[in-house]
Amino acid sequence: xxxxxxxxxxxxxxxxxxxxxxxxxxxxxxxxxxxxxxxxxxxxxxxxxxxxxxxxxxxxxxxxxxxxxxxxxxxxxxxxxxxxxxxxxxxxxxxxxxxxxxxxxxxxxxxxxxxxxxxxxxxxxxxxxxxxxxxxxxxxxxxxxxxxxxxxxxxxxxxxxxxxxxxxxxxxxxxxxxxxxxxxxxxxxxxxxxxxxxxxxxxxxxxxxxxxxxxxxxxxxxxxxxxxxxxxxxxxxxxxxxxxxxxxxxxxxxxxxxxxxxxxxxxxxxxxxxxxxxxxxxxxxxxxxxxxxxxxxxxxxxxxxxxxxxxxxxxxxxxxxxxxxxxxxxxxxxxxxxxxxxxxxxxxxxxxxxxxxxxxxxxxxxxxxxxxxxxxxxxxxxxxxxxxxxxx
Amino acid sequence: xxxxxxxxxxxxxxxxxxxxxxxxxxxxxxxxxxxxxxxxxxxxxxxxxxxxxxxxxxxxxxxxxxxxxxxxxxxxxxxxxxxxxxxxxxxxxxxxxxxxxxxxxxxxxxxxxxxxxxxxxxxxxxx
Numbered sequence: 001x002x003x004x005x006x007x008x009x010x011x012x013x014x015x016x017x018x019x020x021x022x023x024x025x026x027x028x029x030x031x032x033x034x035x036x037x038x039x040x041x042x043x044x045x046x047x048x049x050x051x052x053x054x055x056x057x058x059x060x061x062x063x064x065x066x067x068x069x070x071x072x073x074x075x076x077x078x079x080x081x082x083x084x085x086x087x088x089x090x091x092x093x094x095x096x097x098x099x100x101x102x103x104x105x106x107x108x109x110x111x112x113x114x115x116x117x118x119x120x121x122x123x124x125x126x127x128x129x130x131x132x133x134x135x136x137x138x139x140x141x142x143x144x145x146x147x148x149x150x151x152x153x154x155x156x157x158x159x160x161x162x163x164x165x166x167x168x169x170x171x172x173x174x175x176x177x178x179x180x181x182x183x184x185x186x187x188x189x190x191x192x193x194x195x196x197x198x199x200x201x202x203x204x205x206x207x208x209x210x211x212x213x214x215x216x217x218x219x220x221x222x223x224x225x226x227x228x229x230x231x232x233x234x235x236x237x238x239x240x241x242x243x244x245x246x247x248x249x250x251x252x253x254x255x256x257x258x259x260x261x262x263x264x265x266x267x268x269x270x271x272x273x274x275x276x277x278x279x280x281x282x283x284x285x286x287x288x289x290x291x292x293x294x295x296x297x298x299x300x301x302x303x304x305x306x307x308x309x310x311x312x313x314x315x316x317x318x319x320x321x322x323x324x325x326x327x328x329x330x331x332x333x334x335x336x337x338x339x340x341x342x343x344x345x346x347x348x349x350x351x352x353x354x355x356x357x358x359x360x361x362x363x364x365x366x367x368x369x370x371x372x373x374x375x376x377x378x379x380x381x382x383x384x385x386x387x388x389x390x391x392x
Numbered sequence: 393x394x395x396x397x398x399x400x401x402x403x404x405x406x407x408x409x410x411x412x413x414x415x416x417x418x419x420x421x422x423x424x425x426x427x428x429x430x431x432x433x434x435x436x437x438x439x440x441x442x443x444x445x446x447x448x449x450x451x452x453x454x455x456x457x458x459x460x461x462x463x464x465x466x467x468x469x470x471x472x473x474x475x476x477x478x479x480x481x482x483x484x485x486x487x488x489x490x491x492x493x494x495x496x497x498x499x500x501x502x503x504x505x506x507x508x509x510x511x512x513x514x515x516x517x518x519x
Binding site (some may be wrong): 040051052055056057249252253263315316317319342344370 | 428429432434450452453454455457480483
C-alpha cells in the first residue's frame with residue numbers, strides 16, 4: 001500500500017495558494033502545546049499547523065455536538081486606521097464597511113479591477129476610525145499590498161499587524177457554556193458577527209462571535225504571549241463540556257458541509273463573487289470602488305458558470321480538480337473545487353463549478369473519479385445547517 | 393505507539409500478512425495513523441488474480457486517496473465483509489478486525505519481518 005508515499009488528493013486542508021517559497025515554516029505561539037498534545041502537524045501557507053490531534057472525524061463530531069478548540073494564528077490581521085479609514089475600505093473592498101457599526105463585523109471581498117477575487121475577508125470595526133481586516137494566511141501579503149496601494153489619497157493608514165495577534169477559535173453548540181466560565185463578559189449577549197474587548201482568564205482579548213464551521217462559536221484575538229494561557233484556560237473550562245482540540249483537517253470538512261468557500265478552491269482571482277453565488281457581498285450601488293465596473297457587467301450578464309453542491313450516488317468522494325462530466329456524453333463540463341467524505345452526512349459531498357444551465361438543483365451530472373464515471377446530483381447548499389435556537 | 397506485531401510479515405508499502413497458508417492481508421497501524429480516518433475501501437473481489445506491487449484497490453481517508461498494492465502474487469480467496477461495511481476498523485484494529493482480504497499465494501513473496509519493518513518505519517518517522 002502506498003499510504004504514506006502517494007496520495008492523489010491534497011493532504012492539507014487549505015493550500016498555500018500564493019505558492020511562496022517559504023524558507024522555514026513559522027510556528028504559532030501554541031506550537032509546543034500542539035506537540036505536547038501529540039498533534040499531527042502539517043505545513044500550510046508558510047506555517048506549521050496542527051492537522052489533527054487524534055481522529056479528525058472525532059474532532060469534527062465534537063464541533064458539531066459539543067465544542068472544538070482551534071489555533072488559527074496563521075490567519076493574517078491588517079489594521080486600517082484614520083479619519084478616512086471607512087471611506088478607504090469602501091473604495092478598496094466590495095462591501096460597504098462605512099455602514100458597519102462599531103463592534104460589528106462583515107464578510108467581504110477584495111477584488112481585482114477585473115472583478116476577480118483576491119481574497120475573502122472578515123472585517124471588524126473596532127472603533128469609528130479603526131478596522132481589523134482578517135485575511136487568509138496565504139494572501140496576507142497580497143491583501144496588505146492592495147490595501148496599502150488603494151489607500152493612496154485617503155487619510156488612512158494600513159499596517160500588517162499579523163505578528164501582534166494570536167487567534168484561537170472555540171466552535172460548537174457548547175461554545176457559550178465554555179466561554180462563560182473564562183470571562184465575566186456577557187457572552188450570550190454578544191451577537192453573531194459582533195466583536196468586543198473582553199478579559200479572558202485575566203488577559204485582555206478581543207472576543208468575536210464569528211467562525212468557519214457552520215456552528216455557533218467565538219474567535220479570540222489575543223497577544224501571542226498570552227496565547228498559551230488563553231488556550232489552557234479554555235481547555236480546562238471546556239473539558240467538562242466536551243471541548244476537544246481540533247485541527248485543520250476537521251476545519252475543512254466542517255466548512256465544506258456548511259457550504260463555505262475556501263480561497264484557492266472555490267474562490268480564485270479567475271472568478272468573481274457572482275460565480276461563487278456570493279454576489280451579495282458586492283454592494284454595487286455605493287460610490288466608486290475597485291472592480292465596480294467589472295462586477296456591474298458580470299451582474300448584468302450573469303455568470304457563465306456557477307458554484308454548486310454535488311451529492312454523489314456512490315461512496316467515493318469527488319476530489320479537488322476532478323472533472324465534472326455530462327452524464328450522457330462524458331464531455332467535460334466543469335471542475336470539482338472541494339470534495340470530502342462528510343462525517344455528518346456519512347456520505348461524500350463536493351462543490352464544483354458547472355455551466356449556469358446545468359446548475360439547477362436536481363440536475364444529474366457525473367464526475368470522473370479516477371477513471372470511473374460516477375453519478376452526482378446538484379443539491380442546494382449548504383449540505384449542513386445547524387438547528388435554529390443559537391444566538392446566530 | 394506504533395506496535396509491530398512479531399508474528400506478522402510486512403511489505404515496504406505498509407501492508408501486513410499473517411503467517412497462514414492463505415494469509416490475511418491488512419494495513420499497518422503506522423499507515424493507518426498516517427492516512428487518518430479511513431472512510432472507504434475498494435477491495436478486489438474474490439477470484440481476482442493479483443501481482444505483487446500492482447494496484448488492487450483503493451483506501452480513501454478524509455484527506456486522501458491511496459492505492460492499495462498487492463503484497464504478493466496470488467488469488468483473492470476471501471474479503472472481510474465487516475471492514476468493507478465499516479472501514480474505520482482499519483484504524484481501530486488494524487491487525488485484527490481490520491484485515492482486508494485473504495490471499496492464496498502463488499510463489500514465495502519477499503517480505504520483511506517485524507524487526508525489518510520496525511526499522512523501516514522508524515526511519516520514515518524520523519525523517
